[in-house]
Each structure stands twice: as C-alpha cells, then as structure tokens.
Amino acid sequence: MQKQGSLLDICNHNGAKKKTAKRNKKDFFDKFDQGTCLKLDLLERSVKSWLPVFITQNFIEEINLVDFFAGEGKDASGKKGSPLKIIDTIQLFSNLITKREKGLTINLHFNDDNQGATERLKVHLKKIKDKVPVYVDIKITNKTYEDLFEEILPSLDKNNVANFLFIDPFGLALTRDHFQTISSLRRTDFILFTPVTNVQRFCEQNGFKQHFPGLKRSYFEDPKTAHRKLCEYIKKNWVIDEYYLHSFAIQKAKGHRHCLIFGSRNKLGVYKFIESCWKEDPENGESNFSFEGDLRTEDCPMIPELAGSQKIKNFQASLDKLIRQKAILSNQDIFDFALDAGFHPPSSHVKDVLKKLKKDKVIKNNLSRFGLSYNSVDKGLVDLEFITYR
Ligand SMILES: C[S@@+](CC[C@H](N)C(=O)[O-])C[C@H]1O[C@@H](n2cnc3c(N)ncnc32)[C@H](O)[C@@H]1O
Numbered sequence: 001m002q003k004q005g006s007l008l009d010i011c012n013h014n015g016a017k018k019k020t021a022k023r024n025k026k027d028f029f030d031k032f033d034q035g036t037c038l039k040l041d042l043l044e045r046s047v048k049s050w051l052p053v054f055i056t057q058n059f060i061e062e063i064n065l066v067d068f069f070a071g072e073g074k075d076a077s078g079k080k081g082s083p084l085k086i087i088d089t090i091q092l093f094s095n096l097i098t099k100r101e102k103g104l105t106i107n108l109h110f111n112d113d114n115q116g117a118t119e120r121l122k123v124h125l126k127k128i129k130d131k132v133p134v135y136v137d138i139k140i141t142n143k144t145y146e147d148l149f150e151e152i153l154p155s156l157d158k159n160n161v162a163n164f165l166f167i168d169p170f171g172l173a174l175t176r177d178h179f180q181t182i183s184s185l186r187r188t189d190f191i192l193f194t195p196v197t198n199v200q201r202f203c204e205q206n207g208f209k210q211h212f213p214g215l216k217r218s219y220f221e222d223p224k225t226a227h228r229k230l231c232e233y234i235k236k237n238w239v240i241d242e243y244y245l246h247s248f249a250i251q252k253a254k255g256h257r258h259c260l261i262f263g264s265r266n267k268l269g270v271y272k273f274i275e276s277c278w279k280e281d282p283e284n285g286e287s288n289f290s291f292e293g294d295l296r297t298e299d300c301p302m303i304p305e306l307a308g309s310q311k312i313k314n315f316q317a318s319l320d321k322l323i324r325q326k327a328i329l330s331n332q333d334i335f336d337f338a339l340d341a342g343f344h345p346p347s348s349h350v351k352d353v354l355k356k357l358k359k360d361k362v363i364k365n366n367l368s369r370f371g372l373s374y375n376s377v378d379k380g381l382v383d384l385e386f387i388t389y390r
C-alpha cells in the first residue's frame with residue numbers, strides 16, 4: 001500500500017497544534033470525560049452485537065479485534081478504556097464459544113506508540129489475567145498505527161477470519177488508502193473516532209488536501225451535521241464497491257465535535273450499529289446533542305404533540321408518502337429505506353407509520369407477520385397489500 005504523509009503528523013505535530021496534542025495526551029487518562037465515556041459505551045455495544053455474528057459461524061477459526069490506539073487501559077479514577085471494555089464484552093460469550101463444534105481463537109491486538117501507555121496497560125491486564133478465557137490471545141505492541149497496519153494486514157486478509165478494528169487516535173488517522181484497504185477486506189468492520197471539527201477547519205489546508213481532495217469548508221454548511229457530511233464525502237469519494245457507513249456525533253464539553261464512523265461491507269453490520277446508536281440516543285439515534293427544529297416535551301407543555309425530533313418526523317412523513325405513492329412496495333423496500341435514513345427497520349419509528357397506514361386503510365398487512373428484522377427480510381420478501389377501492 002502506498003504511504004501518504006501521515007494525517008496524524010499533519011494534525012498533531014504542526015506548530016500550535018503540537019501543544020494541544022501534548023495537552024490532550026496528558027489530560028486524557030486523568031479522567032475520561034462524558035464524550036469519551038459515550039464513545040466507549042458505543043464501542044462496547046457494537047462489539048457486543050458484532051461478536052455473536054461470527055462466533056456462531058463454525059467456519060470462522062479466528063476473530064481479530066485490533067485496538068490500534070489502545071491507551072493505558074483505564075483512566076486515573078479506574079474507568080475502563082477500550083482494551084478492558086473489549087475483554088469484558090468477550091467474557092459475555094463464554095457459553096456460546098464453548099458450545100461451538102470447532103475451536104475458535106480470539107486475537108486481541110492492543111497497540112499504542114507510547115511505551116508508558118502500554119506498560120500501564122500491561123499492569124492492568126496482569127491483574128485480570130486469571131479471568132481472561134483460554135481462547136483469548138492477547139498481544140500488546142508499541143508501534144505507530146501506520147507500521148502496525150502494514151504488519152498485520154496479511155493476518156486480517158486470511159480465510160476463515162473476522163476482524164473488528166478500532167481506530168481511536170487523538171487526531172485524524174484514517175486516510176483514503178487505509179480506508180480502501182480496510183473496506184476491501186472480507187468480514188472486516190471498523191469504528192473510527194475522528195475530530196470532525198478539525199476536518200471542517202483544516203480540510204482546505206496543504207497536507208489535508210491530499211487526503212480530502214475537493215473538500216471545501218463551505219461543504220459542511222451546519223456544524224451540527226458535519227458528521228453526516230463527512231460520511232457522505234467518504235461514501236462518494238473513497239468507497240469503491242458497495243459499502244455501508246454510519247456516523248454518531250459526540251460533542252465534547254469544550255464544544256468540539258467528534259464522530260464515530262462505523263464501516264462494514266455487510267448490511268447486517270450497519271443494521272446492528274444503527275440499533276446500538278438508537279439505544280445510546282433515543283431522541284435522534286446519532287448524537288449527544290439536539291438538532292435544529294427538535295423540541296423537548298418541556299419546551300411545549302401546551303401542545304405536547306409538537307415535541308420530538310424533527311428527524312423522526314421527516315422520516316415518518318417520507319415513509320408514509322412513499323408507501324401511499326406505491327414507491328415503496330415491500331418489507332425489503334421499507335428495510336432499505338429505513339437503514340439508508342439511519343433508522344432501525346423493526347423500530348417503532350417504522351411500525352407506527354405502518355399502523356397508521358393500516359388504520360387509514362391504505363395497506364392491510366398483518367403487522368405481527370410483517371417481518372422487518374434483518375433475519376425476516378433475509379428469509380424473504382413480503383409485499384405490502386394495498387387496499388384499492390373501486
Ligand atoms: C484517544 S487515546 C486512546 C484511548 C483508548 N482507546 C481508550 O479507550 O482508553 C489515543 C492513544 O493513541 C496513542 N497514539 C498517538 N499517536 C499514535 C500513533 N501514531 N500510533 C499509535 N498510537 C498512537 C496515544 O499514546 C494515546 O494513548
């Protein structure tokens with residue numbers, strides 16, 4: 001793979017930003033802030049819903065979970081960081097793993113280029129070594145993200161493996177080349193944590209331009225939706241084959257916005273990530289802040305039906321309209337439309353629309369058999385039964 005100038009270097013090591021990066025590193029493990037805790041919760045949820053998909057497939061012999069920027073393992077107050085959260089999550093599946101007909105190895109690769117961080121991580125891991133199941137193999141390395149990426153690529157590209165990559169730098173790390181390599185791997189999903197405010201601010205600067213050709217500051221109209229726009233940019237400019245991406249925005253206390261970008265070649269992957277996002281944010285399923293037009297119940301005590309997220313209202317209005325216009329004709333169509341809009345297809349957001357259409361005598365499907373889950377849609381197509389009047 002062709003090496004480009006490191007985005008991390010450009011982002012973290014030029015002029016004034018060097019100081020900021022050092023301060024980030026110093027403060028980060030003192031106390032994980034709310035945004036970091038939210039990021040880690042979402043990582044935990046995602047790994048929890050991702051693991052059983054591959055544990056239950058007997059042809060999978062190895063699962064690789066790679067934490068490229070693993071850090072120290074805990075903050076100073078004892079809150080668990082990504083490596084320990086990943087280990088906790090794996091332990092939930094002991095029964096499922098021991099029931100398998102064939103053996104399985106889960107390779108945990110924890111890396112950080114800071115030796116102090118990996119030493120502290122080793123101390124934390126030593127304390128829990130008796131709790132780590134025998135099928136888990138932990139490797140700790142002290143390399144740069146770029147070097148590790150090149151080194152482990154062949155092991156991610158083997159037959160009979162599934163990979164989950166967590167890319168959690170202080171700055172920007174993922175380049176178009178890395179993205180395209182990752183997205184070409186089979187059974188490989190990733191979560192990238194990225195400071196979207198920085199992409200927005202620096203995208204027209206030299207160095208950034210080579211990674212984000214054609215990206216202009218003006219492209220990000222509303223800073224609150226910058227995570228969506230970044231995802232759209234990646235879809236349009238980086239994605240080669242069919243690929244699914246979804247983002248979740250996190251506003252930190254100082255106002256800086258970051259986002260988690262999830263990527264998968266598989267529809268099931270993004271279906272599960274979207275479900276996790278809605279569990280984390282029942283208002284909009286995509287952020288820890290509200291968007292333009294959203295109203296909380298306490299904002300409109302006189303007319304409570306005005307309350308709610310504009311995103312949900314818009315989605316439901318579009319779904320209703322498309323079904324009435326017969327542009328959406330089956331459970332498969334509904335499933336794809338919902339997923340594309342960042343909604344979980346079997347959620348009440350979708351079902352409420354269908355119930356209303358039934359009540360309005362537009363369709364007459366028996367909703368209990370409608371089948372909007374991934375498994376149901378995978379099993380087969382169910383056409384909407386439209387009621388036609390003579
Ligand atoms: C945001 S922290 C990671 C936090 C960790 N995932 C957790 O949950 O606790 C970023 C880490 O990346 C490390 N780091 C910075 N630049 C790196 C690079 N080029 N390669 C690998 N690690 C790097 C830092 O030492 C730091 O520990």
